[in-house]
Amino acid sequence: MAPMGIRLSPLGVAVFCLLGLGVLYHLYSGFLAGRFSLFGLGGEPGGGAAGPAASADGGTVDLREMLAVSVLAAVRGGEEVRRVRESNVLHEKSKGKTREGADDKMTSGDVLSNRKMFYLLKTAFPSVQINTEEHVDASDQEVILWDRKIPEDILKEIATPQEVPAESVTVWIDPLDATQEYTEDLRKYVTTMVCVAVNGKPVLGVIHKPFSEYTAWAMVDGGSNVKARTSYNEKTPRIVVSRSHSGMVKQVALQTFGNQTTIIPAGGAGYKVLALLDVPDKSQEKADLYIHVTYIKKWDICAGNAILKALGGHMTTLSGEEISYTGSDGIEGGLLASIRMNHQALVRKLPDLEKTGHK
Ligand SMILES: Nc1ncnc2c1ncn2[C@@H]1O[C@H](COP(=O)(O)O)[C@@H](OP(=O)(O)O)[C@H]1O
């Protein structure tokens, strides 16, 4: 008999103890998971020489560090892209059809680049949302460490860390842009891309050309290693458009700007954004505008959007709406990209695609 006349049943005590243990486990499991994942990744809790740059339970991330890792990821992914292309064993297959009925292709270059890029970013920033074009196999986890070094050119442009809440960040990875052209061995069009959006707004972008080893990066209100050209032809622009997902883009361009307009068909959304900029790469064509009329995915366009925005340019739907880089993967309203032009005046010039049936 217990004091005060209350009798304790041994079974009741055992259940009570188990419940208590359960609560304690629940409270501490997040903390322990964070510690163990740090060890699993080879990093040291509390900030070691290598490992995650953000705590596993959220907190903040430094956009300058994210830029350094994004550049590294694009370069490492690009090495895979090049290696597979040079081996000539692409293991090309179709993931299905686009809405317009074209093959949505994938190769070993896409898969291996995706793996490198995804795990580099995921290991450094375990708490951020990463959306990537290719499927990531969880059983195939690879731990790729970032040495936590920020390259000199980034430090020179961006003097201080740029902290943002980890939960506000969405990363978009395109491990191999212009897959169609890659399979045709049209190497100059191929890029690897990383984009970081904060609250859906594109904030930093990296576009890397694996075959000429050129990398463009920029951060909105931060800095860049690339700039706009000094002049653009707004009246009779050279317009860069898709060569493999063109839809009615040529008709739209000629109808809007007249028959004197030069149309440059090219592969890859990354390549087409670089065509608007002052890029030293010899294989890069130059254009004044980039127009796309069919459906397109956010990993294809986010990095270019961030770079253009950082340099004072614009990328919007054809009706001039800003694109939000959260939520769904794709955008429906086409694409207009320009720099050093009156973007809204260009939007007003374009026909309403819904009405003209040019979609
Ligand atoms: N209608 C469409 N549906 C799906 N993806 C499209 C598309 N139009 C363009 N894209 C994708 O956007 C990128 C640029 O296209 P394009 O070279 O035709 O301008 C390519 O990305 P990937 O090569 O990464 O798949 C392409 O697959």
Ligand SMILES: [Mg+2]
């Ligand atoms: Mg792409």
